[in-house]
Amino acid sequence: MLNRVQIKMEAKEVVRSARASAYVMTLIYLLLVNLINAVDLYAGNGILHYVQEHMLPVELPSFLIAPDFPPLVIMFVTVMVFLLTTVLGGGLIIYHLGVRRGYEMGYSTLFDGFSIVGKLILGSLCVSALVTVGMMLLVIPGIILSYMYRFTIYNICENPELGVINAMRMSRLQTSAHKADLFMLDLSFIGWLFLCGLTMGILSIWINPYMEQANIGYFEALKRSSGVGYIPNEPTDGPSDDPYSPLF
Secondary structure, three states: OOOHHHHHHHHHHHHHHOOOOHHHHHHHHHHHHHHHHHHHHHHOOHHHHHHHHHOOOOOOOHHHOOOOOOHHHHHHHHHHHHHHHHHHHHHHHHHHHHHHOOOOOOHHHHHHHHHHHHHHHHHHHHHHHHHHHHHHOOOHHHHHHHHHOOOHHHHHHHOOOOOHHHHHHHHHHHOOOOHHHHHHHHHHOHHHHHHHHHOOOOOHHHHHHHHHHHHHHHHHHHHHHHOOOOOOOOOOOOOOOOOOOOOO
């Protein structure tokens, strides 16, 4: 069993050591993602529907009510939102992987996912499809599959030369016999996630970097224990002459 307490303590130290603040990076990420999702919500008149269903009857300002866009336009916006949020999520992982190794990762790293956009999208679709099918089979298989392929995107971000299938295979081997450990890790954050909800997500600015680094701590530990994707001489502290070389 992995030492969850130690990994989480290391995660806190890594977050504090980031030269480009992990909190600022998370704030930028959340602002962009919420803005993108707001566009999707607006295009489908989701704001109007939400107010009508969950609030007292009020008249919305005209600028919050979208015109009747054709279904194809709404579908296009939804697809673009998925693409952009997936790429930004990949950029955030790239940032945290670099910070974990002691590199100076600038805020522009958030957009580095565009260089591997195809693999990020394909990997996300493949994992989502498998988990969705599993959820349809009495839920439990879906949960197991979500943990099995949890590190697919991490493997792609760390080594973009990997094919999506290989990244999924590596994740399956890395998480073998450790799905319960990952479940307990997620369970340990439930209290924090509840508080994030109470603060309308504001607390996420401080909690998300901690959670992401804890995930990466598990990722690194599972690479070592399984020997899958682990490089014995991989730098883990201090900058190198080429900070992007281990990731790309």
